[in-house]
Amino acid sequence: MHMIHTAIELIVGFIALFIIMKILGKRQLSQITPFDFISALVLGELLGNAIYDKETDILHVLFAMSLWGLLMFVIELITQKFMKTRALLEENPSILIRKGKIDRNELKKNKLDINEFLNLLRQKDVFSIREIEYVILESDGKISILKKSDYTTPTRKDLNLPAKPVYLPITLISDGVVLWDNVRASGFNENWLKAQLEAQNIKKFEDVFYAEWLEDDGLFIQPFEKK
Template sequence: MSYISNLTIELIIGFFALLIITKVLGKTQINQITPFEFISSLVLGELVGNAVYDKDINTFYILYAVCLWALLLYIIEMLTEKFKGTRSFFEGKPSILIRNGQIDFNELKKEKIDINELQSLLRSKDVFSIREIQYAILESNGSISVLKKSKYDNPTNEDLNLPEKPVYLPISIILDGEVLWDNIQACGFDEKWLKKQLHTNKISKIKEIFYAEWKKDEGLHIIKKSSV
């Protein structure tokens, strides 16, 4: 019974200690936290969890561990507020993945993002074709911000009172120098068609292509690999 009582007291203290620290450190939406803040939250919860369920650790150690960790987080928050130079180190900084409609391959490599991950991030912003993008910025919290090219910016049809047109889904046919034959066949094309397209675009080898997609109303869009 004594153990249950101690556990109850420790849980209540740990709960309110975390609540108070969260209030003191400020509110951040879960989808806006930086990797550092995410790890800090995990560690803070782990400290309380381990302390609560360890019989050899009393309430004082729980409060000490939580307060010390919170103090470190608070110091870092103060540093990033007062000294701009520390923000990129503790919080990270945005990275421009697409600049003026062109993919920055060095940034993709630096952020360890492949073409599939980039496409997934863009689709989360309702962008299904890379050709629509003027700028794409990877934020420090892992989300992506997109600025479309003017001709793809909505609502163009409504502004101009144009009739609705059919919408076509872009289909990837080449990824990282590899042909997706199933997708090509799904589009109704074959190897002969692909060779003709490559010849038209003055491309001698598939390996030269980083990404290529087909869209029924706009044709083939090719992005070559960086020469860097």
């Protein structure tokens, strides 16, 4: 009898979950915000815990799922009807690079360090910050990139130009810390790095937020913004 009872609850719960998802509407995984993801997990957890709790009957399962589904639906309705609530419930996109400059405050606000940020860029096939004009962190955690005009199509092949060697940019300074292994691997030393910084009126390594070396394009430096 217990197995039959569990089977009935599973079937009813499955049907209820299917109906709730239909009511909430179709959304691609790439469109799901962190709030949506957690809400869906809680909904599934409510169903799982209720089914295997011997003291909980099918009516309690349906009530808990219906109430949580209703709350999710109300939140979706509010964000659609009232634009000002979207920043609170869905979060606005954040501009991480503006006019070629990394916004360190936005990185901190979104709990990203420079290494995590570079990892996100590489996943978008962008290996050098100097290629970028704008980067926007979307509400679903993905980034959108607008490249500088020099790095957009048409390609060299489109213009019938000879192929150029491709080099990987090497990070030399990150968050004011010099990565000496990378400096030496690039064939440079401390004196060279100091001279490069002094040429841009930067006196200390600690004043540099990010610096990278690219074989055919030289050194790219972004100092900390002055407050």
